[in-house]
Amino acid sequence: MASVSDLTQETVAGLASRLRAREVSAVEVAGAFLSRADALGPDAHIFITRTPELALEAARATDARIGAGKPLGLLDGVPFGIKDIMWLAGVRCTSGSEIEAGFVPDRHAGAVSRFLDAGAVPVGKTNTVEFAFDPTGRNAHYGMARNPWGPGHLPGGSSSGTGAGVASGAMPIGFGTDTGGSIRIPSALCGLTGLKPTFGLVSRAGVTPLSHSLDTIGPLARSAEDAAIAMSVLAGHDPADPASRPGPAQDYLGALAGGVRGLRIGVPREYVWEVMDPQVAAAFQTAMEVFRELGAQVQEVSIPQLAWTGPLAVAITTAEAAMVHGPNVRAQGERFDQAVRRRVESGMFISAERYAHAQRARVAYTRAVNAAFAGVDLLATPTVPVPSPDQGNETMTVEGVEVPVREALLRLTRIFNISRLPALALPSGFAENGLPLSVQLAGPAYADALVLRAGHAFQQATDWHARRAP
Amino acid sequence: MPELDNDAFAAWAAALGINASREHLEVLRREVGATLARLEPLDDITVDDVPLEYALGTGEGA
Numbered sequence: 001m002a003s004v005s006d007l008t009q010e011t012v013a014g015l016a017s018r019l020r021a022r023e024v025s026a027v028e029v030a031g032a033f034l035s036r037a038d039a040l041g042p043d044a045h046i047f048i049t050r051t052p053e054l055a056l057e058a059a060r061a062t063d064a065r066i067g068a069g070k071p072l073g074l075l076d077g078v079p080f081g082i083k084d085i086m087w088l089a090g091v092r093c094t095s096g097s098e099i100e101a102g103f104v105p106d107r108h109a110g111a112v113s114r115f116l117d118a119g120a121v122p123v124g125k126t127n128t129v130e131f132a133f134d135p136t137g138r139n140a141h142y143g144m145a146r147n148p149w150g151p152g153h154l155p156g157g158s159s160s161g162t163g164a165g166v167a168s169g170a171m172p173i174g175f176g177t178d179t180g181g182s183i184r185i186p187s188a189l190c191g192l193t194g195l196k197p198t199f200g201l202v203s204r205a206g207v208t209p210l211s212h213s214l215d216t217i218g219p220l221a222r223s224a225e226d227a228a229i230a231m232s233v234l235a236g237h238d239p240a241d242p243a244s245r246p247g248p249a250q251d252y253l254g255a256l257a258g259g260v261r262g263l264r265i266g267v268p269r270e271y272v273w274e275v276m277d278p279q280v281a282a283a284f285q286t287a288m289e290v291f292r293e294l295g296a297q298v299q300e301v302s303i304p305q306l307a308w309t310g311p312l313a314v315a316i317t318t319a320e321a322a323m324v325h326g327p328n329v330r331a332q333g334e335r336f337d338q339a340v341r342r343r344v345e346s347g348m349f350i351s352a353e354r355y356a357h358a359q360r361a362r363v364a365y366t367r368a369v370n371a372a373f374a375g376v377d378l379l380a381t382p383t384v385p386v387p388s389p390d391q392g393n394e395t396m397t398v399e400g401v402e403v404p405v406r407e408a409l410l411r412l413t414r415i416f417n418i419s420r421l422p423a424l425a426l427p428s429g430f431a432e433n434g435l436p437l438s439v440q441l442a443g444p445a446y447a448d449a450l451v452l453r454a455g456h457a458f459q460q461a462t463d464w465h466a467r468r469a470p
Numbered sequence: 471m472p473e474l475d476n477d478a479f480a481a482w483a484a485a486l487g488i489n490a491s492r493e494h495l496e497v498l499r500r501e502v503g504a505t506l507a508r509l510e511p512l513d514d515i516t517v518d519d520v521p522l523e524y525a526l527g528t529g530e531g532a
Contacts, residue, residue: 346505348488356525364517
């Protein structure tokens with residue numbers, strides 16, 4: 001019989017294979033992850049609400065299907081976590097807030113439905129920054145998820161519980177949402193592989209919005225292959241999401257074997273390197289060398305419009321957050337995390353004219369990023385320009401430049417929210433203090449499968465993604 | 471943002487429906503000032519070739 005630690009270290013692909021081979025039962029798999037979560041305890045702040053009964057019920061259903069020789073879903077028997085801004089019917093959805101602590105949805109989010117229909121096993125609702133409006137992982141109401149690579153360091157957010165949970169062995173995969181980097185930042189800081197899909201590719205129905213023109217849903221996982229399995233289940237049209245645009249069909253799993261030989265990878269010359277820890281830069285260069293050895297061509301590209309990244313993201317996200325959360329802030333501001341409250345309130349001061357101008361500038365920005373793809377197949381940057389910062393700091397100094405921690409975390413991931421393109425965070429090494437480093441690969445719209453293919457090729461040649469937290 | 475004293479800012483906030491303690495408004499005034507200053511570079515971006523309905527309606531940017 002497989003040991004608990006053995007199972008909780010597994011990838012989705014590995015678990016699915018062992019379940020199909022009847023080497024282990026789904027109830028045993030669920031039990032292993034539930035035991036691991038028990039052992040981590042509430043101080044890990046991975047979950048806001050655990051769902052062990054639902055997990056065991058779903059696992060028993062998988063075992064019954066296996067026993068009866070019925071066809072299995074891609075995720076049959078695989079445990080997963082659900083960021084607590086996504087609905088799981090009958091289970092409270094706090095959105096990381098005190099205000100929504102009593103809200104119990106009567107249906108599943110579209111993305112959650114797809115995972116459940118594929119046989120996945122829900123182990124709980126994971127911690128999130130209040131209304132997903134911060135990249136650090138801080139939560140004044142439910143605590144900050146513990147980054148297993150460095151307990152005194154930030155887990156990253158806003159999908160902090162899923163990031164810490166997958167890295168700690170409480171689940172092999174989980175949901176995040178990404179408006180400015182909220183999948184990729186915790187993936188980078190917790191040593192995971194995380195995909196922000198093309199905008200519109202994955203349903204947002206049943207998910208608390210933050211910024212309706214930028215919000216996306218995607219997986220935090222242990223490999224690009226696992227993210228590809230998730231995307232095979234998640235991608236598709238949902239009429240319940242007005243922004244749903246599935247685009248052309250993509251073969252996420254079939255594409256994985258394609259490798260990167262002959263692909264051209266562009267590295268932006270501007271903006272990216274203005275705030276950069278040398279360890280991150282060195283790991284990035286080593287990663288580009290790996291891609292060269294695999295047959296890709298790495299070249300510089302020029303996108304001067306990247307300088308607009310911060311102002312565009314702030315204008316759009318802050319104004320749209322005020323559109324959604326303004327009424328609650330006005331009525332119950334004292335019940336918010338006060339930093340989140342002020343961020344929402346700041347959005348109320350952005351005029352409609354300025355917001356509309358920012359949206360027009362966003363289109364111009366997107367055209368400029370898309371133009372870069374005329375000469376390359378993928379873009380690459382580090383995911384986050386620094387290793388995970390210390391939890392106590394609001395600002396940090398990077399090569400003599402003092403920057404707010406929030407801005408440092410967001411500055412590179414935001415590029416692909418504003419341009420609405422698919423972007424993948426991949427583990428790419430470790431800093432001297434043992435904290436994970438990450439590289440970001442992005443592609444044109446609806447080239448999610450290509451991005452995952454390149455990530456998989458990288459992970460066939462390296463083992464950074466296979467390292468597990470102590 | 472024009473330089474506003476606390477009273478002027480409090481009046482602006484109240485017009486937006488924000489009724490909060492003086493301490494909160496003082497911190498918020500600094501944060502709003504920083505946010506609006508951050509957006510000023512957007513004014514230099516030419517968007518004449520992006521029709522409004524493309525950005526806010528059903529076109530390529532929507």
